[in-house]
Amino acid sequence: MPTIEQQLDILMRGVEYGDPQTYINMRQELKERLELSAKTGRPLRVYCGYDPTSPDLHLGHTVTMRKLRQFQELGHQVVFVIGNYTALIGDPSDKDKARPRPTTAQIEANAQTYQEQAFKILDGAKTEVRFNGEWLSKLTFEDLINLASNFTIQQFLVRDNFAKRLERNDPVWLHELFYALMQGYDAVMLEADVQLGATEQLFNLMAGRKLQEVHGQLPQIAITLPILVGTDGHIRMSKSIGNYIGISEPPEVVYGKTMSIPDEAMSNYLNLVTRWTPEHIAEVEAKLLAGAVHPMEVKKELAWEIVDIFYGSEAADGAAEHFARVHQQRELPDDMPDFKLTEPLRLVELLHTAGLASSKSDARRLIQQGGVRWGVDVINDVDFVVPVEDAILQIGKRRFLHLVP
Numbered sequence: 009m010p011t012i013e014q015q016l017d018i019l020m021r022g023v024e025y026g027d028p029q030t031y032i033n034m035r036q037e038l039k040e041r042l043e044l045s046a047k048t049g050r051p052l053r054v055y056c057g058y059d060p061t062s063p064d065l066h067l068g069h070t071v072t073m074r075k076l077r078q079f080q081e082l083g084h085q086v087v088f089v090i091g092n093y094t095a096l097i098g099d100p101s102d103k104d105k106a107r108p109r110p111t112t113a114q115i116e117a118n119a120q121t122y123q124e125q126a127f128k129i130l131d132g133a134k135t136e137v138r139f140n141g142e143w144l145s146k147l148t149f150e151d152l153i154n155l156a157s158n159f160t161i162q163q164f165l166v167r168d169n170f171a172k173r174l175e176r177n178d179p180v181w182l183h184e185l186f187y188a189l190m191q192g193y194d195a196v197m198l199e200a201d202v203q204l205g206a207t208e209q210l211f212n213l214m215a216g217r218k219l220q221e222v223h224g225q226l227p228q229i230a231i232t233l234p235i236l237v238g239t240d241g242h243i244r245m246s247k248s249i250g251n252y253i254g255i256s257e258p259p260e261v262v263y264g265k266t267m268s269i270p271d272e273a274m275s276n277y278l279n280l281v282t283r284w285t286p287e288h289i290a291e292v293e294a295k296l297l298a299g300a301v302h303p304m305e306v307k308k309e310l311a312w313e314i315v316d317i318f319y320g321s322e323a324a325d326g327a328a329e330h331f332a333r334v335h336q337q338r339e340l341p342d343d344m345p346d347f348k349l350t351e352p353l354r355l356v357e358l359l360h361t362a363g364l365a366s367s368k369s370d371a372r373r374l375i376q377q378g379g380v381r382w383g384v385d386v387i388n389d390v391d392f393v394v395p396v397e398d399a400i401l402q403i404g405k406r407r408f409l410h411l412v413p
Contacts, residue, residue, distance in 0.1 A: 012042050015082055019075070021286065022279065024207050024234050038229045041201055045084070054079040055087035056204040057140065057194060058126075059095035060118035061110055065125040066252040067314070068236040068245035071280045072204045073129040075233060079202070080134055087136045087198055088126050090119050093144035094194075097187045125256055128318050143197040144190055155189045158222055159215070164188070167211055192216040200228045207232045236280050241270035259315045263327035266311035271303040271385065274310065282313050299395070304383050344400075344408045355380065355392045364403050379404050 010018070016039055025031050045052050056072045058065070080086045095115045110118075123137050147155075164170060164185050173180050188211060195203055195216030203213050210232050217227035235244045238251025245252050253265045269277065274296070278289045292309075295301040308328065315324040347362050356371040359380070365371035372390045374380055380387050381402040382394065394401075394411065401409040 010082070012039060012046065015042055018078055018082070019231070022075075022233055023231055025210060025232055026207065030210075034229055034231070038202070038231075041226075041229060045201075052079065052084040052201040053087060053199060054084050054202040054204070055089050055138075055194075055198055055200050057089035057091045057094065057191065058122060059091040060115050060122055061095050062247035063118045063121055064247060064252075064254040064256055065122060066245055066247060066254050067281050068238075068252070070129055070255060071233050071236050072206070073126065074281075075204055075231065077129055077131070080131055084202075085136060086130060086134065087138055087200070088123070088130060089194060089198070090122050090137065090139050091191075091194075092116070092119050092139045093141040094187060094190050097183055097190070121256075128255055138198070140190070140194050140197075144193065147193075152186075152189070155193060155219065158218055159189070161185075169208075188212045188215040189219075192219040195228050196220055196223050196225065199225060201226070202229045202231055204231045204233070206235050208235070234276070234280065237273050237276050239265055239269050241273035253314070255318050259319045259323040259327040260330040262318070263311045263315050263324070263331050266314055267304075267307055267331060268386075269307070270388075271307075274303065274306060277310055281317075282310065283317065284313070302395075302397070304385060344410045346410045346412045347401075349394065349396050349411050349413060352393045352395050355382070355387060355394050356390055358394055358401070359403070362409055364401075364407060364409065374403060 016035060019038065020031075020035050023031065023034075025034070041052060054076060056076055058069060076086045076088070092115050095110060095118075096112070119139070126137075127135070165174065165180070170180050170184075191209075191212045192215035194200075195213075196219050200216070200220075203216055205213050210230060213228070213230035213232065217230065220227050237243065238245035238249060239253065240249075240251045243249060243251060247254075253262055255262075257265075266277070275293055278284065278292065282289070284292075292301070292306055296303060296306060311331070312324045312328055315327045319327075347358070349358075353361075355375060356365075356368050359365040359371035359374065360368050365374055375387055375390050375392070378386050378388060381400075382392075383399050396413045397411070398413055399411045401411055403409075
């Protein structure tokens, strides 16, 4: 068994709060709780909740699930909470407008698949699965009043997402304020030692600490992790937005979607969804920064790694072969013209010089509209510099240029 300090290093790796002092405080509290666990022989109760607002878990969900697995491997009790009651509201933490409310039937249908998908990451034999409707459905109106009496309206309305909506004179619905109370009550009913969540959920996790203290429990340690951006490279991964990679999608789909993420999003993925060590990730990022490795090659390794996690190496090899066959070799004409590239050249100038754009302004427009691919990557940056290497440039659907070093 690793020492307490070694456990701390593992469990606090990648944790972010946006405030160094909060990190120091939570690390110290976790150390004390781990020491108490070692002394008493009682494993920590560690949980994270997942609202079944869509049928599929995606890579974004696995960020906290991988941290749960680390606690599990260190001998602690992991509780996978399916938020069938919190889903009736929808967590407003990362939203600048109210979420659409799903029906009870939709939630029940979605929840049926969550447990099976969760065990792609977690050890099913060692995971306690709970539905928060078990206790939230039994709350009386008096119970809700008692929970709400521990917080002020100001504490909720100063939150960034609510504050922005108020500034725009957009509505903040009363039921949205219940979410933090409900999630906080989860911590009480589970007698949680640790709760995991995304960075923007820190308020909800702290609400759990407050309610636990009110109920005479030791306050849980809040562990928050960065969000995973979607395949667009900017917005949080979400099924409703469509920028997601589902963990139950076919291997070739997972591979292909991963290959579509922008280069600037790769660090986010390397750090949050791979099994690579921090040292290996730092080495890869240094090579990317120095131009010693092509981003597409790293992306291929990333896509292979993600498919391997969920389907194994044979499926990952097959997905890579499928991608190369279908996406890299499809529609390439035999009489594709060559363009000799002797030095790095701005893409705008290359398009104009090669006659693929009538002017530099036309070249910029093509790039901004997403009509230019370099290899498999869509280039949206008008300042992109094309390196000297053998590659295929595609403009629209039917025009190609073979770049020859």
